[in-house]
Amino acid sequence: MKTQFSFVLLLLLMLLSASCKQESIGAINGVLVVYSSSLTEFIDTGGLQDLHLVVETVDPEEVFSFSFAEISEFQGTLKTRRVILLLLDPLEENQIPSSLDRDETGIYTGDDVWALDQQVFAVVVNPDSPELPPQVPGMLETAYDNQMHDYIFESFVSTSMTSPERMDSLSFLGFTLNIPKSFSIRIWTPEDGFIQYQRQPDAECLLLFSIRTLSSDSELSDSNAVLAREAMARLFFYDASADSVDRARLSMTAIEQNGLPGWEMTGVWRNPEYLNAGSFTSRVLDAGDEWYILDMEVYNPGFKKEPYLREGWIIMDTFRKE
Numbered sequence: 001m002k003t004q005f006s007f008v009l010l011l012l013l014m015l016l017s018a019s020c021k022q023e024s025i026g027a028i029n030g031v032l033v034v035y036s037s038s039l040t041e042f043i044d045t046g047g048l049q050d051l052h053l054v055v056e057t058v059d060p061e062e063v064f065s066f067s068f069a070e071i072s073e074f075q076g077t078l079k080t081r082r083v084i085l086l087l088l089d090p091l092e093e094n095q096i097p098s099s100l101d102r103d104e105t106g107i108y109t110g111d112d113v114w115a116l117d118q119q120v121f122a123v124v125v126n127p128d129s130p131e132l133p134p135q136v137p138g139m140l141e142t143a144y145d146n147q148m149h150d151y152i153f154e155s156f157v158s159t160s161m162t163s164p165e166r167m168d169s170l171s172f173l174g175f176t177l178n179i180p181k182s183f184s185i186r187i188w189t190p191e192d193g194f195i196q197y198q199r200q201p202d203a204e205c206l207l208l209f210s211i212r213t214l215s216s217d218s219e220l221s222d223s224n225a226v227l228a229r230e231a232m233a234r235l236f237f238y239d240a241s242a243d244s245v246d247r248a249r250l251s252m253t254a255i256e257q258n259g260l261p262g263w264e265m266t267g268v269w270r271n272p273e274y275l276n277a278g279s280f281t282s283r284v285l286d287a288g289d290e291w292y293i294l295d296m297e298v299y300n301p302g303f304k305k306e307p308y309l310r311e312g313w314i315i316m317d318t319f320r321k322e
Contacts, residue, residue, distance in 0.1 A: 016216045024082040024115040027155045028147045029307065030065045031140055032081040034074045036089035040056055043068070043087075043132040051137050055153045056251060057279040057298075057305040058268055064140065071095060079114035085136070086122035096122045105133045117150060119143040148307070149314050164237050170195070171322060173213060175292065178318035183209055187236065205300040210236070210316060212293035220286035222252050225263040229282045232293055233269065245280075258290075258321050260285040266309060269297065279305040281312050287321060294319060 026032070031051075035043060053063040071092060086108075087181035088095055100110035100122055108122035121139060123132060154235055169175050173190060183197035186208070193213040200206050212232045219222065226245055233243040250267035270277045278299040285292045296312025298305045 006175040011318055021112065021114070021116050022080060024080055024118040025077065025082075026081045027065050028082065029063060029144050030082055031068065032078060032084045033066055033068045033087060034071055034078075034084060034089040035068065036125075036127070037070055037072070038086055038089045038091075040070075041132060042125070042127065047130055048132070050132065050134070051140065053137055053141060055306045055309065056249065056266065058277065061161075061304055061306040063144065063306060064321075080118070081115075082118060082138065082147055084113075084118070084120045085140065086120070087125050087132075088122065090124055090304065093124050096124075105135050107133055107135060107139065109139070117147070119146065145310070145314060147321050148310055152182070152311055152314060153178065170211070173211075173322055174290075174322055176318075176320045176322065177211065177294070177315070179209065179315065183207075189233060189236075192236075194232070194262055196236065201308075205298075205303065205308075206298040207299075207311070208237070209312060210293070210295040210297070212236070212295070214291050214293075215289060216242065216291050217289055220291060221282060222254075222263055224249065225252075225282075225284040226265065228284055228291060229280075229293060229295060232295065233297075237297075240271060243269055246270055246277075253282065257283065257285055257316075257319060260287055260321060262286055262292075279309060281309045283316050283319075285319075285321075292319070292321075 005246065013025065033043070033048070054060045055063055071088065086096060096108055097110065097113050097120070097253070098134045099113055100108035100120060103110050106124065110120050112118050113120045121136070123136065125132065154218040179197055183199045185195075186198040187194060187196040189195070194210070196208055196210045198206065198208050214228070226247070230243065230245050233240050238242065246268040250265060252263055252265045255262050262283055264281070264283045266281040268277055269277070269280050278297060280295060280297040282293060295314045296309060296315070298308045299307065
């Protein structure tokens with residue numbers, strides 16, 4: 001009986017502790033690096049260069065927004081940042097929270113350590129021969145993806161954004177896709193195999209998320225994937241008959257999603273008729289006798305585009321072929 005009471009008391013204390021935590025704060029792509037003073041030279045001389053991932057949009061854009069604090073300064077609201085990376089001298093390894101788990105690569109990870117919806121990583125770095133495990137950049141990007149997912153599907157402007165009915169609304173086309181409620185329907189022509197949603201974050205920025213299905217018995221290649229995306233824009237996008245993909249500024253990767261092979265491309269679209277341009281990212285998936293094009297086009301002149309391209313990737317990840 002006493003053991004049962006102790007267990008209930010512990011559970012209540014854990015629930016009370018969790019309820020006292022506030023939501024994590026900071027930029028969605030923000031990473032707070034907390035480091036031992038003995039690692040200052042390592043950081044100042046470019047030791048974290050591998051963490052500076054870049055996405056090519058109209059211009060190269062850094063993925064993360066870094067801020068820094070020595071371990072002695074790590075207190076108060078700094079402990080409530082969304083993503084925290086602890087880089088600690090072996091002499092200060094005891095500063096790593098006990099709630100973090102250590103994996104086979106030596107990286108410690110944990111969630112909701114000091115705040116809700118928070119991800120914390122820790123690495124012990126020898127200042128005499130400093131180096132980071134190669135897995136760290138990918139783990140930080142996954143954390144960024146998680147933060148972006150929660151933002152667009154759960155906590156967008158403090159409003160519930162999950163939209164299962166949006167997924168079901170596309171099932172008659174043979175697939176489901178979760179479109180956040182922040183996107184409104186711009187073009188609905190499923191009889192032509194095309195649907196487009198839009199979101200306008202501000203007066204100067206416009207996001208277009210498009211879905212195209214087309215019958216094809218051709219084998220999907222990188223070159224005809226580009227042509228298919230280009231044709232979709234010219235045929236269905238407003239005033240886009242002159243749109244083209246800038247081949248010189250295009251990155252392509254072979255992918256497989258839900259068992260379907262395909263290509264993911266990220267690059268620049270141009271319209272010489274209106275002298276405008278922007279970034280886009282597409283996935284073209286081959287279902288055998290049918291291709292699916294999932295596309296996010298970003299128009300945000302003079303400002304960052306990477307977060308909106310990533311928003312597109314997160315939405316595309318929800319695609320499921322029935």
